[in-house]
Amino acid sequence: MEWNLRTCARKGHVTYAPDEDDYRARLEATTPLGDAWRCLRCGTYVLGDPHGRGPADDAPVLLRGKALRSAFILRALAIERWVRGVVLVLLGVAVLRLESTRVSLKELFRRDLKSLDPFFRQIHFNVDDSSTIHSVEKFLDAKPSTYHLIAAGLLLYGALQLAEGIGLWSLKRWGEYVAVVGTTLFVPLEVYELTEKVSWLKLVVLIVNVAAVIYLLLSKRLFGIRGGHRAYEASLHEASLLEVEASSAQPAAVTQS
Structure with missing residues (x-):
């Protein structure tokens, strides 16, 4: 086409x-x-x-030409940021709703766990030694402030992703800066998660984010790289x-x- x-x-x-x-x-x-x-x-x-x-x-x-191809790449990144932002916001809302119902959930979890005691005994499974069950109980017993802190973090990060998407889709320079800074801040966390457990999804996400940062820095000449904004505008006119x-x-x- x-x-x-x-x-x-x-x-x-x-x-x-x-x-x-x-x-x-x-x-x-x-x-x-x-x-x-x-x-x-x-x-x-x-x-x-x-x-x-x-x-x-x-x-x-x-x-x-090149500017049109660049716009296509930026808007593809914007869609990815919007999808991620919506997911994070929904998770934040879910955590807030979970905080209001955690008492009933904790009672339901413990009741169901107790009803499974005969089955666990048959398979020689010791519930007291299960790290997974301890993690679930620890999460359900968390303080309300912990739930609020987790929800706030998810909502703020989701809002940042949505803002990045708006800036990238509208081809605004501030959107490119926000995308580079926001993505770079979370790259160390993604590397740490890979050291804990390697998965193809985590590896692909890391590669995409690193490639996006390098592409924006070099092609858009952010932070004064390759002459900065003035050189970038001059190259667009010349091209x-x-x-x-x-x-x-x-x-x-x-x-x-």
């Missing part, structure tokens, strides 16, 4: 007349129907006056004009504005 054409079909073409003669010559064409200007996104020549004029450095930076210049060597259709 030609994503540039798909975007233009939804949002319309974007044409621009640069003041520099060399760029202007590559973007302008004369036809029997009148002057046409090459769309900065899809490269199609559009009849009529350009949508903007001025220096090439002031040309609008559109999502095309936009270079990609249109390269596509100008290919045949293009002419459409009405």
Whole structure:
């Protein structure tokens, strides 16, 4: 699929007349129907006056080529953050609800455990030596403040994930910073969990998070890397004009504005 054409079909073409003669010559064409200007996104020549004029450095930076692929990656990360955030928020709500019903749950657990005593004796299972049962009882006997602390942590982390998703989906730079900082803070915890017990899911999550951090740092030039924000904006302008210049060597259709 030609994503540039798909975007233009939804949002319309974007044409621009640069003041520099060399760029202007590559973007302008004369036809029997009148002057046409090459769309900065899809490269199609559009009849009529350009949508903007001025220096090439002031040309609008559109999502095309590398920028469009970058937007696709960021929005894929945003969806992953939203899914994780919703799960964490639901877990936080579940912990709060569990705190209000933990007395009845504790009684139900102990009653059912006692009813299974004949079965445990037959299989020679000592309930008093079971670390799993002790962990469940310890969790059910926890103080209300402990439940509140766990719920608050889950809700705050879930809200952070949802905020990251909003920033990444809207392609905002603050979202990229939040994603890098938030993800990096939890990488040591994920490494520690792998040292405790290795699983494919934990390993995949760790690889995805580390790859996302490295990609954002290098491609978006965060924290002053590779020239920082100013160099990143300059590269976007340069890439936009270079990609249109390269596509100008290919045949293009002419459409009405």
